[in-house]
Amino acid sequence: xxxxxxxxxxxxxxxxxxxxxxxxxxxxxxxxxxxxxxxxxxxxxxxxxxxx
Numbered sequence: 001x002x003x004x005x006x007x008x009x010x011x012x013x014x015x016x017x018x019x020x021x022x023x024x025x026x027x028x029x030x031x032x033x034x035x036x037x038x039x040x041x042x043x044x045x046x047x048x049x050x051x052x
Contacts (some may be wrong), residue, residue, distance in 0.1 A: 018039070018042050019039070022035065022038050022042060
């Protein structure tokens with residue numbers, strides 16, 4: 001039986017996973033602005049898929 005985690009904990013895990021993915025996917029020379037834009041796009045995409 002799975003143990004339910006508080007919503008805040010699952011949100012934190014999702015954000016950590018997304019940040020890890022973006023760190024691996026973006027080129028090392030990407031500017032802070034580009035990284036922020038990529039994060040915003042990823043968060044909006046997840047929200048539109050019903051993960052929020």
